[in-house]
Amino acid sequence: MKRSMFVFCIASMAAAPAATLSAQADVSVATVAANVAAKRAGDAPTWSKEVSRIMQAKCQVCHTPGSIAPMVLVTYQDAKKFADKIKARVATRRMPPWHLDKSVGIREYKNDRSLSDAEINTIVTWVDNGAPEGDAKDAPPPMTLPDPAIWQYAEKFGQPDLIVKSAPYTVAPSGQDKWWRPEVDMGLTEERWVRAIEIKPSVPLGKRVVHHVLTTLQQDEGPMLQGLASSAMDHSPGARPMGAGLFMEWALGKAGEIFNDDAGKLLLPGAKLRWEVHYYAIGQEVKDDQVEIGVWYYPKGYKPKNRTILNMFNIAAGSELDIPPGQKTITQNFITLRGPARIENFQPHMHMRGKAAMMEAVYPDGRREVLSHVNNFQWNWHVNYIYADHVAPLLPKGTMLVFTAWHDNTKDNASNPDPEQWVGWGDRTVDEMAHVWVDVTYLEQDDFDKKVADRKKAALVKP
Numbered sequence: 001m002k003r004s005m006f007v008f009c010i011a012s013m014a015a016a017p018a019a020t021l022s023a024q025a026d027v028s029v030a031t032v033a034a035n036v037a038a039k040r041a042g043d044a045p046t047w048s049k050e051v052s053r054i055m056q057a058k059c060q061v062c063h064t065p066g067s068i069a070p071m072v073l074v075t076y077q078d079a080k081k082f083a084d085k086i087k088a089r090v091a092t093r094r095m096p097p098w099h100l101d102k103s104v105g106i107r108e109y110k111n112d113r114s115l116s117d118a119e120i121n122t123i124v125t126w127v128d129n130g131a132p133e134g135d136a137k138d139a140p141p142p143m144t145l146p147d148p149a150i151w152q153y154a155e156k157f158g159q160p161d162l163i164v165k166s167a168p169y170t171v172a173p174s175g176q177d178k179w180w181r182p183e184v185d186m187g188l189t190e191e192r193w194v195r196a197i198e199i200k201p202s203v204p205l206g207k208r209v210v211h212h213v214l215t216t217l218q219q220d221e222g223p224m225l226q227g228l229a230s231s232a233m234d235h236s237p238g239a240r241p242m243g244a245g246l247f248m249e250w251a252l253g254k255a256g257e258i259f260n261d262d263a264g265k266l267l268l269p270g271a272k273l274r275w276e277v278h279y280y281a282i283g284q285e286v287k288d289d290q291v292e293i294g295v296w297y298y299p300k301g302y303k304p305k306n307r308t309i310l311n312m313f314n315i316a317a318g319s320e321l322d323i324p325p326g327q328k329t330i331t332q333n334f335i336t337l338r339g340p341a342r343i344e345n346f347q348p349h350m351h352m353r354g355k356a357a358m359m360e361a362v363y364p365d366g367r368r369e370v371l372s373h374v375n376n377f378q379w380n381w382h383v384n385y386i387y388a389d390h391v392a393p394l395l396p397k398g399t400m401l402v403f404t405a406w407h408d409n410t411k412d413n414a415s416n417p418d419p420e421q422w423v424g425w426g427d428r429t430v431d432e433m434a435h436v437w438v439d440v441t442y443l444e445q446d447d448f449d450k451k452v453a454d455r456k457k458a459a460l461v462k463p
């Protein structure tokens, strides 16, 4: 065993928390109950009354013409055609893409797009009853559909203050995956604090060939990062010291990052962006593809109190991963916070054998708490689970973060391209990875104490 890092390889996932496997069972039990209830009441759900409204609220943002999903779910005719598939995806919580175990850890997220148990029951019951349309008079007016080519955050902040494009790259129709790493000047002549960032592959083809994007800031920090932020993690084998670090990470299913009012990222004059665009072939040439990054600034002169640093916590550090054919493995790593911090989000990254990932906190007093557990990981969805402001973990100095990743290299894993194959760490999607992206905002001790006290007060007021 090397330093504080442990790796467990076991022949079955029996040691995984029961929660990993419970979600599907819960759904089917609840579904039976809902079916009985609906039949008794004689008011089984219809497209016009209930289902169309759920589709508008939770599906159509992607399932519209020209957007990223493979089929449209706007009209009754669209949805009826896919009724069985809809039931299958919804009942197993693979759609909408939100693969979190809702029974443990933090429950409130800023970008939660999941279905409630009641909504799942409504859809499943509707399909089981033959997907009836009902009375068209009850249907809501069609939604005005967002343009997939627009900036998602424009509604909130207007057009970006700065747009930077990666250098053009032509993706061949076939061949190995490519990692494109151009460096691009951001054109800054003065210091600016960033309140939001969005990464946008081109539409329609860019979205299909870009697997993920990393942008790293290259700027002259001088002694600025010598303090807490840079030193908080640097002794831990699982943390890469980032300096100015990553600016933003993007993968399918994610738009961008919005920082809390008291926090942001700092851009310095002369800043350059080093891109890493992971491209894969789709059987058709995509010429001169460019990925765009949109940046929204805080007003000039406004300096947020805290600086947010995007960390990559490598769960596999030191082990390089060892996933034998036909087996399930657990990999773990631990990182101790050297200063008080607020954790802003949780975003696991694995590939086709990735099954589950969890972040826990062990407080200095020994208390252990699950923060987030993705128990239904889907390798083609890299969802960033962003904590709601009032529940974003406030962790004292000395808290240990425990990261756990589960890989499933058996034939039971529907995404597994080859259960006979040994798998180790690597860049290709058929290789594996295990890390998480976490934005950490380091807080001054008095600011931290005040935030903790405010939370306690608010909790007392709640009924």
Ligand code: HEC
Pocket (backbone or CB within 6 Å): 054, 055, 058, 059, 060, 061, 062, 063, 068, 069, 070, 071, 082, 085, 086, 087, 089, 090, 095, 096, 097, 113, 115, 253, 380
């Ligand atoms: C964030 C975008 C997004 C949202 C929201 C979303 N989907 Fe999807 N959906 C996709 C994409 C992209 C795919 C294709 C990739 C995949 O299968 O994961 C897909 C695939 C599917 C499929 C499988 C299609 C096939 O041919 O097998 C079904 C069924 C589906 N979605 C239903 C839904 C339903 C129902 C909802 C809402 C309850 C929903 N989706 C919400 C983006 C989305």
